[in-house]
Amino acid sequence: MASERAPRRRSLVYIVLASAVVMGGTGVGTAYVKAQAHADVGRVSSAAAAPVAAGASEEASVEPVADPTVEADPTVEPDTLLSEAMKPVTAAAEDGAEVSVAVLDVESGDHAAYGDGTFDTASIVKVDILATLLLQAQDENRGLTAQEKQYATAMIEVSDNASASALWTAIGKAEGLAAANKRFGLTDTEGGTGMLWGLTQTTAADQLTLLQQVFAKNGAASELSEASRTYLASLMGSIAEDQGWGVSAAGAVRTTGTAGGRFALKNGWLPRTATGLWDINSVGRVTTADGREFLVAVVSNGNTTKAKGISLVESAARAAVSVFATESGTADRS
Template sequence: MVPHRARLHGDRPSRARPLGRLGRTALASVVLLGVTGAGTVYVTAQAHDAGELVSSSASSRTRTKATTEATVEPVTASASAEPTPTPASASASGDAALADALGSVAVEAGARLSVAVLDTESGRSAVYGDGAFDTASIVKADILAALLLQAQDAGRELTAQEKTYASAMIRDSDNASASALWKAIGQARGLAGANERFGLDGTEGGDGALWGLTQTTAADQLTLLRQVFGDADESLLDEGSRAYLRGLMGDIAAGQDWGVSAAGPTGFALKNGWLPRTATGLWDINSVGRVTADGREYLVAVLSDGNSTKAGGISMVESAAKAAVTALTTT
């Protein structure tokens, strides 16, 4: 059967791909939709950080709901095992101080919040909450870190095309570029291979092309940030790779520089993720990065879900980032 076609939001169509598990959220603005005789849904997507596709059954009856931001898509490379650097442990007093500081942050009923923070000079760190969250677009930093590690293993530099994708993916949070690099690293398998070496043990890549539905923890995001911004002798990334990723995260497009930057607005590098879930109408709002406050550098990861609005979620994440830095400053 020839798929029926529909254009939504005026996005530019690209090559359609089968969507892995029906019923899972597809993070993207939908531009082409069809159903084969076997009931396989095909979709192309492009946008910034959200959108969902739902199949009601293995039939030609489908419904879609897309928003203005999003994620999707995906040669393969698998990293060999290497010793992983051990992340700094959060002290009991640091965790308690962080929990106390976050007590002043307004979290609406039904929302969840998890925070991890590290003072790079003293090595003090703290974690609040250990649940797993959708990454949305913060996974883009992890995708690039995995690509850089794979390139190092192969003894090569990134190609010009890979650099074009990487720049758009990090600076502008471009989803089509993320999809291309997700495919280049080997999707979830490639991400897992790199993350095992980086020391991320609570992160699981999204199914098939759904990189935005990768699951992660605040502690894992802090571990990843240490690979990029921490001590060079504790990182598997060489200095060239680290400097490249730091540079992109320090040059985020205007309008996307909210989040952990609230804790250090005069010096920061970050990646944000934002995703409204069609099933609930609630928002995932995440922000990870490095900030400078009172002359000291901090690595901060703030993850949240269940926010009723994007603006409200951003406000909570920013308040949590400020509280996290204050907690380490006063302990």
């Protein structure tokens, strides 16, 4: 087995999280999975071209740690407000876990970040892989092939690792990712070695920058064409029902699936073989009850179970959106 690189961290947040049940996962026999026995994988889609083995997973309801309303105050820096909003999240979380979050209010352009550590991407890198493939196709003045579309659909909608490995190879692995990310404006993301795309290192701030490339609107600059953005966003809005957790908790609808367009996301989950601790990440766009749109990126590690990591990520996402709560109250938490 290839050795795992220890994540680089510039700022650590140590937290104590309420107990929750362990949630199962699914395995796929790819080079990536061989290197990491339990990398995150969703349901296996028939669209995936590589042979895969489906496994059962058991979802458990996880109640996120409650966080207070933090009303927007133009006299206080958003980062300060977010730091305050995160206090109950970190106070209630388990010792040894680390979390970082970044958020953008799409309408105003205001943004905030908490923590600047570097984390493993796990499967959230699949958004970056597809964005890179689309950018390369644009440069070649072509659309994606039928095979590439099959891989892309399986990789995003059901988090299929075999499809991700195929497209990781197609884009030129870490070198191809780095070239695209330079154009996207990512400055602290480094692709995983060889086929270990899930061990790509990133920050919440970089993931927010990538989301701005994918969900650019109202004339905002993006290296991706409108067609490329629409395609990628549509896949993120059609994720498997059992993967509707994460930043979606900050939106108006808490049910899984597309939820009427209320959220578009990609999650990542990975138990580290050396420690048994979980990396749990979530990135995407959410819409609150009053129709406001937010881009949110949450990365975490050191979680003792997948369920505890999900609870932490959801609490952080809700705290982030609460920073830009409307004057009349809060971002919807139903």
